[in-house]
Amino acid sequence: xxxxxxxxxxxxxxxxxxxxxxxxxxxxxxxxxxxxxxxxxxxxxxxxxxxxxxxxxxxxxxxxxxxxxxxxxxxxxxxxxxxxxxxxxxxxxxxxxxxxxxxxxxxxxxxxxxxxxxxxxxxxxxxxxxxxxxxxxxxxxxxxxxxxxxxxxxxxxxxxxxxxxxxxxxxxxxxxxxxxxxxxxxxxxxxxxxxxxxx
Numbered sequence: 800x801x802x803x804x805x806x807x808x809x810x811x812x813x814x815x816x817x818x819x820x821x822x823x824x825x826x827x828x829x830x831x832x833x834x835x836x837x838x839x840x841x842x843x844x845x846x847x848x849x850x851x852x853x854x855x856x857x858x859x860x861x862x863x864x865x866x867x868x869x870x871x872x873x874x875x876x877x878x879x880x881x882x883x884x885x886x887x888x889x890x891x892x893x894x895x896x897x898x899x900x901x902x903x904x905x906x907x908x909x910x911x912x913x914x915x916x917x918x919x920x921x922x923x924x925x926x927x928x929x930x931x932x933x934x935x936x937x938x939x940x941x942x943x944x945x946x947x948x949x950x951x952x953x954x955x956x957x958x959x960x961x962x963x964x965x966x967x968x969x970x971x972x973x974x975x976x977x978x979x980x981x982x983x984x985x986x987x988x989x990x991x992x993x994x995x996x997x998x
Contacts, residue, residue: 913964
């Protein structure tokens with residue numbers, strides 16, 4: 800099991816990252832909450848990781864905080880929730896916001912996330928009630944991002960939304976609502992996901 804990676808951020812195309820660890824490039828998938836906190840390409844980074852092993856592939860997921868990784872792992876235990884949905888939850892809601900949804904039975908906020916229907920949202924609330932009280936999740940995940948300006952941030956933001964499970968027409972509509980003011984990919988995604996339910 801790979802518990803963490805410490806190295807140089809070689810490339811970032813949210814939600815996909817490439818971390819150079821001693822000359823070996825690790826491909827990592829990360830939620831937007833982690834991407835918002837990444838340093839500029841070429842700088843040092845450390846991520847908590849979760850290795851998901853399937854018969855046909857191995858996928859490494861990275862998180863800026865242990866509390867995000869714990870929530871990701873807990874979500875994988877919910878019936879009907881896979882890695883893509885769990886990543887979408889963490890991309891669309893902070894840990895604190897997700898906990899509030901569970902504690903207040905806020906199905907409406909959860910169904911706005913990609914890949915989460917009403918039945919899945921209801922299962923999350925029921926099956927996560929005891930888990931969100933765990934000391935490892937209590938206390939939230941705050942933190943500020945340090946975005947870097949990519950060459951074509953709007954294209955990268957669109958690709959990231961598609962990778963998160965949004966349909967192309969919906970992703971384009973979400974992107975079109977944000978004025979073109981030269982924002983970084985991370986800034987664009989932060990604005991878009993806040994509008995879709997991120998708090």
